Amino acid sequence: MELKTDLTLDAKGLACPMPIVKTKKTMKDIEAGQVLEIQATDKGSKADLEAWAKSAGHQYLGTIEEGDVLKHYVRKSSGEEEQEKKHPNVVNNENLDALRKNDDVLVLDVRESAEYGFEHIPEATSIPLGELEERADELDRTKNVYIVCRTGSRSDLAAQKLTEKGFENVYNVVPGMSDWNGETTKL
Incomplete structure (x- = not known):
């Protein structure tokens, strides 16, 4: 067809x-x-x-x-053009680097597994954006969740999803791994 x-x-x-x-x-x-x-x-x-x-x-x-x-x-949507939603809580790479080892912080990497495998923040948990809907319950809701992707686009969408699911302390990290100067590791 x-x-x-x-x-x-x-x-x-x-x-x-x-x-x-x-x-x-x-x-x-x-x-x-x-x-x-x-x-x-x-x-x-x-x-x-x-x-x-x-x-x-x-x-x-x-x-x-x-x-x-x-x-x-x-x-394309009909009628009035809707304004694209953006997650309101944003932090930069330097803020994440300073916070990432705290006990109340969860770093969530929503890039594809291959992207994560080749370079990621050592403490980061990998859940690709496409799997987040069904795997969100694997995350600790009591922690501050800092979401990273390559540029801040996927992480923005992921932050919106987690907020919709009732997560309270969710932050989009911008610009993300494309400009990350902190410590990294590879699989």
């Missing part, structure tokens, strides 16, 4: 956050109700685009895998 779309965006070969950055830009150029097909090869793009679409008020329709290519379908 061929799916009818209004526009196709080629984001193949791009890593996070570029598929979302290009999608945001393209969504501004299409009309409400139109469907955008985003072609990507980044495996993390499914969870990223689904979460972004929800936070931006657009309708995530689904993803079809064709070989190495993920075809994501997003319908």
